[in-house]
Each structure stands twice: as C-alpha cells, then as structure tokens.
Amino acid sequence: MKDCNCIFCKIANGEIPSATLYEDSDFRVILDLNPASKGHALVLPKEHYANVFELPEDLAGKAFVVAKKVASRLSEGLGAIGFNIVQNNGEPAGQTVFHFHIHLIPRYEGDTVHVGWKPGTLSDDDKKEILDLFE
Numbered sequence: 001m002k003d004c005n006c007i008f009c010k011i012a013n014g015e016i017p018s019a020t021l022y023e024d025s026d027f028r029v030i031l032d033l034n035p036a037s038k039g040h041a042l043v044l045p046k047e048h049y050a051n052v053f054e055l056p057e058d059l060a061g062k063a064f065v066v067a068k069k070v071a072s073r074l075s076e077g078l079g080a081i082g083f084n085i086v087q088n089n090g091e092p093a094g095q096t097v098f099h100f101h102i103h104l105i106p107r108y109e110g111d112t113v114h115v116g117w118k119p120g121t122l123s124d125d126d127k128k129e130i131l132d133l134f135e
C-alpha cells in the first residue's frame with residue numbers, strides 16, 4: 001500500500017535518496033531536512049499510513065522499538081542532555097506530511113526547540129466524560 005504522490009513513501013522505499021540512519025523491512029529512519037536540533041530524525045514506515053489511527057497495532061509497537069533504539073544511539077553519540085519523541089496527527093496538531101512518522105529530537109543546553117503547552121485544569125465534567133469513554 002504505497003501512495004505514489006507521497007514524498008515519505010518515496011523516501012521510505014528508497015526511490016528518493018535520504019540520509020538513512022536505520023533500515024529494516026518495515027521502516028526507514030532518516031535525518032529531517034529542516035532539523036529542530038542536531039540529530040533530528042524521522043521514523044517512517046515503508047507502507048503508507050496517514051496517521052497513528054491508520055497504523056496497524058503491530059507496526060505501532062515496532063515503530064516505538066525502532067524509535068527507542070535510534071534515539072538511544074543518537075542521544076549517547078551526540079551527547080544530548082534530553083530527548084523528545086514527538087508524533088503529530090492532523091494539521092491542527094502540526095502534521096505537515098500526511099504519512100505517519102515519529103520525530104526523534106535530541107535536546108541540548110540552550111537549544112531553540114519548543115515542544116510544550118500551557119497546563120490547564122481538569123474539570124469534574126471533563127473527567128467523567130473521558131472516563132466514561134473507557135467503561
């Protein structure tokens with residue numbers, strides 16, 4: 001299941017060359033073209049899934065194992081002092097390429113990476129509504 005108009009399908013399957021850190025039968029991990037920090041990498045499945053909701057569970061599990069392995073190597077090798085693993089779904093959440101990917105972002109003293117939100121408060125109504133979804 002490839003999408004021939006999808007840039008990440010082409011990169012993941014080697015039709016477009018990329019700076020590849022890791023490859024197996026299901027995934028390719030590449031350096032981001034516009035890195036948030038030194039070593040910013042992307043875990044790409046070779047099959048096309050637009051987002052985490054389309055991704056089959058077995059690949060979701062494997063993707064995080066790959067993310068952990070490559071993140072560990074990057075973190076140690078580059079001397080990162082922190083590490084963000086980020087995954088965006090949908091335009092409002094910051095997704096710009098609609099082929100599932102996991103961002104691996106090493107963090108350094110004084111870097112300019114921003115991953116954050118303003119902490120809110122959990123209302124009783126919201127808590128009930130959400131907990132009811134899982135009953």
Ligand code: 5GP
Nearest residue numbers: 007030031032033034035088094095096097
């Ligand atoms: P998103 O915003 O969808 O979560 O992340 C897309 C990421 O893909 C961005 O960090 C962007 O820099 C990266 N990107 C977009 N096009 C290319 C490309 O052609 N090659 C590589 N290596 N990275 C890309």
Ligand code: ZN
Nearest residue numbers: 006009048099
């Ligand atoms: Zn794709």
